[in-house]
Amino acid sequence: MKLRLLLSAAILPLTFAVAAQAADVAPSAAIEPAGDGLFGRVVSADGSPLPGAEIIVRGSGRRAVSNTQGEFSLPGLTGDVVLDVRYIGLPHASQSVVLTPGRAAQVTVTLGGDDVTTVADVVVTGVITDGVARSLNQQKNADGTINVLSADAIGRYPDPNVAESLQRVPGIAIQRDQGEGRYINVRGAPSAFTAVSVDGVTVPAVDPGTRAVDLDTLPSDIVSNIEVSKTLLPSQDADSIAGAVNIKTRSPFDTRRLAFSGYAGGSYNDYGGDDVRAGATVSNVFGPNQTFGALLSLSYSETNRRPENIENAWVEEDGVFVLEETLFKQYETQRTRQALTGALEWRPTDQTRLYVRGSYADFEDDEYRNTLILGYADGALQPGATNTTATYTGARIYRGLRHRTQNNEITTLVLGGEHSFDNGMVWDADLSWANSEQTYPHRDELVYRSSATTLSYDTSNHYAPSYFYAPGNPIFGDTASGFFATPGNFSFRENTFRSNTTQQEDVAFRTNLEIPSQFAGREVAWKFGLKYASREVDADEERQRDRAASANPGTLASLWGDAQGQNFGYRLGTQYDKGLVDAYLAAAKGSSPRRMPDSLTADYTAQEDILAGYGQARFDVGATNITVGLRVEQTNFDGSAPTVIDGALSTAAVSRDDTDFFPNLTVRHAFNDNLIGRVALTRSISRPEFSQIVPRRVEETDGLDVSYEIGNPDLQPTLSNNFDAGLEYYFASLGVVSANVFYKDLNDYRYILNYTEDLASGGEADFETPINAPEGHLMGLELNWQQKFGFLPGWMSGFGVFANFTVTDAEIKTAQNYGGRDTFALPGQSDTNYNAALFYEMGGFSARLSYTKRSDYLEEINADTADLDLYVEGREQLDFTASYDFGNGVEVFGEAKNLTDSAGIKYYGSRERTYEYEKFGYNAFVGVRFKY
Incomplete structure (x- = not known):
């Protein structure tokens, strides 16, 4: 139905083009x-x-x-x-x-x-300085507070995806997966508080658990520039409390000639292997007086990762913190990214333009994971346990191999046009389609379990902080003996099969009309607009499990290969043979029991329709530019999910209708040509995640852990009243120093509550559910300094610096006490975040040494005790890039990432209770760029 809507509505811009041509163009002189x-x-x-x-x-x-x-x-x-x-x-x-x-x-x-x-x-000249100049000029002359990353600037960092590029922007930190940036936190806010668009087309999230877009799906080399709006105008969608990111792809009218550029290279990762990246762009303008333009851009990358990982599950028993399990993960991962962008544009006159732009990005993560689980909680805790030592009798050890493939796809398409009338009016309209899909074709796992044994541990020598090069050496149970490495001690436990697909499809129509006028003796630009967006979400998951004797593939030794596992120096014994296990799982899947009834509850459907309208006026009072306006958005939401109660299947549904108002005042004042001040009073929204608002109850089993995810149909959107103010001083020699303050008053902030309850069937399970905190705030100071030292003599004039520092303070106040608390840090918010880079550019040579660091932040709130709140330790990273341009269109370059070999660490309440310790290693890349 949406495709038919897209095709039928395509006639609008075409009709617009014909009308514009008929009014403005003589047949003999187009x-x-x-x-x-x-x-x-x-x-x-x-x-x-x-x-x-x-x-x-x-x-x-x-x-x-x-x-x-x-x-x-x-x-x-x-x-x-x-x-x-x-x-x-x-x-x-x-x-x-x-x-x-x-x-x-x-x-x-x-x-x-x-x-x-x-x-x-x-x-000023040079690749780095030219990119800086493009960014600074756009930032200086914008009405609101924005940051711009140009393609030239992005290319000077070793950042393969958009998330990692954005970490260089003042006030932006990133969340990583296996060392690669995935989500962004703007000004300390949760990742879901930032909307992402490509060429103005809103991108739906690929992950069903969040509205945040997986920016590691989008390679950085498809980008023309990235604009981050930290204050919104009435003409922008209101769903960006922290900021709005618009990724602009290239246009054939950027160069207005036949142009070809590209790059290729390879790298080595000391925790993986060889990687490759390549990309190419070709464009041209043609036709009478070069009124037509076409562009095609391709990108491909492949990375191989073998990060080392240890995880621990902690609980409190009789006032002592003890381990339930220790999990060693031996990864072998291959990630590929492929992207295609294209554009067709027609500019028959200076007053009329039509365009079709599209983008497609595909991310595949193919992962094998050998696991060794020390299942302490399968046994009985012995007296004498301390916060660092314990002994369990009757414990078990699990050895498994999981093969998981994840595929993310993001597609955008926009058809639009713009016309400037003789009286100064400007009308534009576009029709867009966006589709995001996350698919796990399979998440298959084979597990063997040992007979009962005695396990002890001693974590007094806990993991070192991330700025050291190696962890401490806690003693974990059986890694010091041979019991876990003896195949005869293990028997078949189970195989599990999971697959799921989540698709989000968004169709939107938008139109704007700008009207110049005289009002009260001043020139006033009135602007009005409408937007209608409809998004459909469909999530489907399949789960199977088989523990029957008929599924037994034989002895553990019959599935072993030759490789020996090692993780941070811990000997993990012989590893599974991937080919043998894949063949077994493929055969066993067909004879496995039918879909587990409870897995039906992971499915859901949702539809969200948003009708928005706005009006704004922009006028000047001397050197002061003022924009004032109001945006109104009406949201209709319908969602449903299957439920299984006492074995009976039924459907639960929710339907909501909300209308919200977003007043806006944005002021820009030029004290002189160099000093710019800005103040903005705005309101914005963050709507609940689709998976959280539908009424569902999902059981998850991971190793020894059983957990439930509970939906909340009464979950409210988060609304924020925002104040922003800043001063920016621009140097004529190319540079800026700026200071911005911000305050966000949060109403109905939503967070995930984790708690533990006893099950009626015996034992206990972990639960998580989203709820609203009635009040909260986020405030901070953002400092930025960029400058090229062209005033220095001779060769020293090639030096320059980039530096930014953001400090934030945030908290939420809950409606009830949890573990004696009702005030919490804002999940995802680091108190400090900073970047520093020193660059040098002279002749054809350029180099940049860059450093980024964010402080610890809260990830999950535990309802029972603050000592089990989950934190992510702050992480630093040092990168280096260098290149030489021969002046004939050919440039060689080299990159080195994570020279500090920094780890990713999570902990419960205190660093002594490490939840996860993971290292990714450094990466060295060399390549060549060319352009014509």
Whole structure:
């Protein structure tokens, strides 16, 4: 149905194009400009577009800012005008234009060339500095507070995906999976508080458990630039409490000629093996007067990882913290990323443009995991246990092999157009389709279990902090003897099979109309818009388990290979043969029992329809730019999930209808050409995760642990009233120093509560459910300094620095006490986060040494005791990149990541109670870039 809607609605932009052509274009001269006004481009001396350039009409003070193709428009102008053009890092320019009534004029302003009148004498060149200039000019001249990462800047870091690129932005930290960035935390907020779009198309999450987008699915080399809006305007979707990330792909009008570029290279990871990455982009403009443009971009990468991992499950028994189990994981993982972007654009006149843009990204994680589980809790805890030592009799050891394949796909498609009318009105409309899908074709596992044995441990020599190069050496049970390595001590326990698919499909239509006018003696730009978005979510999971004697594949030794396992120096014995286990599991799956009844409860469907409208006015009072407006969003939600009660299957459903208002005041003031101040009062929202709001009860079994995930149909969206203020000083020699403060008053913040309860069938299980905290806040200070030291003499002028530091304070207040507490840190919030980079660029050589660090943060709240709240230890990373450009379109480069060999660590309440210790190793990459 949504596909039919997409096709039927496609006629709208086409009708718009025909109408615009009929009104503005003579049949014999399709590109002859018509109407009043000025349309132009700002370019550098080599013809490259300059985004973010500020164009001022001398005398009237009327202002425009160039877009990513360097284009700008000033409709409605007549007579002789003088344009003053300013761009940080290049000489300013002034250019006279004669405008004939009834006919639009075209102009190209070149900065840094010989044919302009310069009013400054500083010119910066170089790949790093050019990327910085593009970013700073867009940030300086934006109405709200934004940060921009250009493709040039991204390419100077060893960041293979968008998440890792964004960690360089002030106020952004990342969450990692096996050492690779996956989610982002903007200004200390949870990852779900940040919306992500590609070319303006909202991207649905691939993971069904969150609205946060897995940014490791998107490779960084498909990007033209990334814009992070930390304050929103009424014209932007309100679902971004922390900020909105818009990833812009390349356009054929970036270069306006036949252009080809690419790169290729390989790397080595000391915890894995050889990796490869490659990408290519080709574009051209063609047709009469080059009014058509086409672009195609491809990207591919393959990484091999063998991280070392140890996990511990802690509980409290009679006032003493003891281990339930210790889990050693021996990984062998291959990750591949493939991406394709394309664009078709038609610009028959300066006033009219139509486009189709699409992107596709595919991420596959194929993982084998040998596991050794010391199951202390299978036995009886002996007297004399302490917080670091314990002995269990009747304990068991589990040895398993899991083969899991995860596949993420993100697809976006947008069809749209824009037209500027002779009277200065601008109308745009687009129809978009986005689809995100996460599939686990299989998560199959074979497990053997030992006979009863006695296990002891001593964790007094606990893991070292992440800035050391090795963990401590706790003594874990049977890794010191040969019992676990003797096949005859083990017998077949079970095989399990899981597969699931979650698909989120989003169709949206959006239109905006901007109207210039005079109001109270001032020029006021009114802007109105509507958006309708409909998202459908479908989650399906299959689970099977077989413990029958008929499924027994034989002795454990018959499935072993030749490899010996080792994890942080612990000897894990002979490992399973992957081929033998895969063959057994493939044969056993067909004869396994039917789907487990409780696995039905993991399925759910949901539909969320959002109808939004806004109105805003933008006007100037001297050097002050003011935007004021209101956005209204109505949300209709329907969701359902199967339930199994006493063996009977039924369906539970929820239906909700909410309307929210989002007032907005954004003020930008230019104290002078270099000093910019901003203040914003805004309101924003974060809607509940789909999986949390549907009424479902899902059982999860992982090794010895049994847990339940409980949905909450009464879960409310989080609303935030926001205050932002900042000062930015821009150096003419290319640089900025800035300070921004922010405060977010949170209402109905949602969090995951973890607790333990006894089961009626005996034993106990862990439960988690989302609930709302009635109040909370997030506030902080963000400092940023970027500068190239061009004022230094000779070769020293090639040095420059990037540095930013963010400090935040946050808490939530719950409606009830948990373990004697009702006030908690905000999950996902680090008190401090900072980046520092020193770069050097001279001639064709450039190099950058970069360091990033975030402090500890809370991940999960335990309802029973603060000593079992789960924290993630802060992590640091040191990276280095260098390149040499031969000046003929060929450049060689090298990268080194994680030179500190930093670990990923999680702990319960205190670092002595380590939950997870994982190391990923360093990565060294060399390659070549080329462009034509």
